[in-house]
Amino acid sequence: MQGTRNIHVERIEKFLSDTYFTDVNLRGKIYPVIDKNACNLKVSEKCDRITFDESQSLKYESCKVGKVFGPSWSSFWFQVSIDVPQSMKGEEVHFLWNSSSEALIWRDGAPIQGLTGGTWVDKRIEYKLFDVAEGGEHVELVIEMACNGMFGVGRDGLINACDPTKTFTLVQCEIGVFDRDAYTLFTYLTMLHDVAKNNTSNTYNPQPTNTNPSMTEFTQRANQALRLANDLINQVDVDDRTTFKPAIERAQKEFFEQANGDGCHGVSAIGHCHIDVAWLWPYAETKRKCARSFATQLLYMDYYRDYKFVQSQAQLYSWTKQLYPQLYARMLVMASKGQWVTTGGTWVEMDGNLPGGESFVRQFLHGQRFFKSEFGQYCTEFWLPDTFGYSGQLPQVVRHAGISNFITQKLSWNNINKFPHSTFIWEGIDGSRVLTHFPPANTYNSAADVKEVQMCESNHKNNDVSNNSLMIYGHGDGGGGPNIEMIERLSRLSDTNGIPQVKLQSPAEFFKVIEKDKDRLPVWIGELYFELHRGTYTTQANCKKGNRKCEQLLHDVEALSTILDLHKVEGFQYPRLKELWELLLLNQFHDVLPGSSIGMVYKDAAEHHGHIQQQVYDIIKKTMAHLVGGNVSGEHQEHSVAGDDDAFDLVVFNPSPFDCEKIIELPDHFESPQKSINGHPLAAIKVPSYGFVRVNQATFSKSMENIAFARVNGDGSVALENPFLQVLVTKEGAISSIVDRRVNRQVIDANEKVLGGIGNRFVLYDDQCLFWDAWDVEIYSQNKYKVLGGAEGGAKIIENGPYRVAIEFSYPQLTSKSSIKQIIYLSNNSPRIDFETVVEWHENRKMLKVEFPTTIRAMNCKYDIQFGHVERPTHKNTTWDVAKFEVCGHKWADLSEYGYGVALLNDCKYGYSVSGGVMRLSLLRSAKSPDDEADMGTHRFTYSLLPHTGDLQQSGVITEGYALNTQFHTVQVPSTPVSLQELPFNLPTLQSFVRVNCAISNSLASTTSPTLPPSPTLLQPPPLLTSSVIIETLKKCEEGDGYIIRVYESFGGKTNYSFNFCPSANISTIVPVNGLEEELKDERSYKPGESIPINPFQIQSFKLV
């Protein structure tokens, strides 16, 4: 075939085409007989998403193919009566349905198979009625039609915002005779074509010339496949069904039964349907996608007894159990047979960057507990194929949940550097290791064709030491998982020379195979930074804020409830928080929290976050009431109490792991040297960690040691001063100077060019990406920006000491469409400058950042992540450094040189970019797809600048990060002479419920500036003392008695610590447990006060008994 190769390849394509020559090719003979009149059809009135039972009482009318249905997201139910004609006796008969939309077949009241209409490759329109028909059968089917496609209802294109007016046409409703021999021959020819077309001799010609490729550019196997396929086409007569079988036998004998040698690559293939729990459709539709996909796969498990299918995400199982009990029962049966395989271990496949540390733990706690109780076993691998980057603490969290294997592949989408490994050891920031595999076919939706099977070998970057790979195949996103073609192909590739050996195996079976290679595999240490989708740290800001707030409140209510429960407060019952946690975990899904879903999803998320907050506030209020004998008046107050009832004192709870002094508003009968802008008395109240104080006029001291004050200069600028800093704010709201009094050092780099040497500047970046609008901020955006003008109307001093100063600025014309109002706070007790910000945001593909040029010189910047921090470069030496131009950080980023540093903190943001000495926090984006309203409107957030002496660990940055994100909870108590000891709750005030004594803690000695004149009003601030071991969580055990305390080492250094519990808690033993709250048999228990060793960034969980 020299010189005619392409012609002969294309000949095969045309013989298999479903578009061309179907009247004379093999594809057209798979259904040799179609009966369009066998189905009698009735359709219901339009309805919402309803149950099968509810569908019975709808009104029905007769209907024909060609009818149009809509609008988007509505539903219709069909009654299909089928009479199989006598002429189909002895034949395999299929029902064929294409409503250009998603649909579900019900039979005898049970969901039986999903259908995907349309014209795309992932359409699934056939349902097998009979293997061998008798002729004359009557079948009743019900079809539930959803007016949406697999990828929702986007306006002209995949990720566009929804078109609410879309319609869907019923184009096919008929039965057909299925010729299984024609289909089998079709399968073989498809595979021969793939080998013939794609198997090049890489060594010489990696890319064959398209016009006239030479035979030598391809492998011998490819040429053999080409010859055989053409011979088979010559051999068969498509109009004579008896010619198919001999051709099948020849294909088997002359190609597919020719075996491989011993060193052949092995592929473990597992069927899968990646289901985005919400994305281009809302949660409500996902519940139906589950039914459609799971029904299909359960049916195929009946067809193919060795077929295996894997499904993750406990949430999907939970919905199915609740809404489709018949399907769920069959899932359990197939799981017991090993055909249905559970995986992942998490509640949902969450985002890998944004959830807090405790959320990560809870994803596994709720997920694994669900799988154990429903399926009898924990998942053995962490499954997160589609998340936009992976935190450096995930390996430890995964191991803490009893899992040691991990599957993902998303880094194959990197758009700058190619990730160098396929099978490797991933080591987290604490040294925990997980055996990790990136399926080399670079997809979790493989088409299971020969090309991708071969890619498993050719693209396996560690195939020198590991000879196996995993292939995850099937249509995702409700596409229903693998189709029959895929299963048929793979089951014929168990051992064919030139093609890797395929086994239908579970991920667990795969990991068992590669376990032996473990010692020779490369190690990747630290985060798996994803070089794409960097906009997801910022898009849909309110969803991120809701998540941060809910995480904090659930933490607070657990800590408070644990303290009361431990003290056996009469009448108090530990609240049920499981559903609230699961609602939060749901909204951490990898298209929800990152901001990449349609607008409908964010309405749901806002409602869920609002519900969690309301519920938690309610519980906290009731719980605090137990402190005062059950009498509580007024609304629950977070951080401030206003009111003029002079009969009340305050009890204040500090839910943070640090002793904390906050300036709060008091009831109006208190006398104070300062009133807030709202007219209420202010006071600095110090509360011990996880502890309480009672505040009344007698205990609350008015004497001021330190003060903060502001003064307007002649040029309109404002000088702010406290014991730590002298800050100069221009009349436009920018920071032109920060002198740290402790070391007499200027923090703002006046020589910096772009920002003009001033900080707190808003910069508007052009934010047009290449395709994935909500997902991507691209590298070139850094070079197209506008430094925005300053505030107008000058500074307004709205509070002026002694506790704090507050100055207000307004940017009514930030741009022609957007505006900002900002209050800058400096208090007497902290070097932290807070910027409380309200933005009216109405931009199109612009990104807003706030920027500070600092005088710090450091090669790396540290960023807060879950249970620790990571470092990333501030330079662009290599392409790996270049790629990290926008990164994820949680509560803070810290840029420190020897002896001094600056931290930029936030209360709900996640995107940072620090280059050289310039620190930038990403505030808002304005992507238009898939939500054309994303982020439009009002936003409230606070960011803070914290200049500090010492390095990160010595600085108190970590403590301040907690302080900024934590609020006190208060309750009013009668100001009768009742001490807290006499109240039902017997915890002495001014004592922490629990604190840690730690060998490593910073002691930041203050130094007086040699050059600044000593101020009679400013005394030296006290040294900051913080422990490196942080108590992150206090909660009741999920099961049985006992409480969980979870700590981590935050500095990155090995140390020892001990727990110091308040004696009334009666803790006797501290028992090590894992993240699933199971006792660790190999580890010893401790007594309170006893020294416990901990490693850098280690997470430790204990059960308190």
Ligand SMILES: [Zn+2]
């Ligand atoms: Zn996904």
